[in-house]
Amino acid sequence: MIAERLKTLRKRTGMSQQEIAEKIGIEQNSYGRYEQGSRIPTTDIIVKIAQAFGVTVEEIYGNKPSEAVINKKIITTAELLQQYFKDKTGRNPTPEEFKVIDNLLDTYIKGMKK
DSSP: OHHHHHHHHHHHHTOOHHHHHHHHTSOHHHHHHHHHTSSOOOHHHHHHHHHHHTOOHHHHHTOOOOEEEETTEEEEHHHHHHHHHHHHHSSOOOHHHHHHHHHHHHHHHHHHTO
């Protein structure tokens, strides 16, 4: 369910509903309804939410995200990147920092495939 994934992603990034709503250009009560499941976000809003959280649209829709197994726990690439950043800096990355890290890794990996 999209509502549960939105709530999980928001909590993972440490943002409030107000903060994410401001980042995507909507009112907090509208975003709250998305997390409650009483409203379904449009595709345009889903894209903005994915960008703000530094994840793919597919992950929000529930398609299988990239996963890793650490200490017998399945974690997403997003969780792994967030934990790495937190270990190095002592804080969670902002959505903008998260996106930069993700893009850097994508670029590096694409370069390796050549």
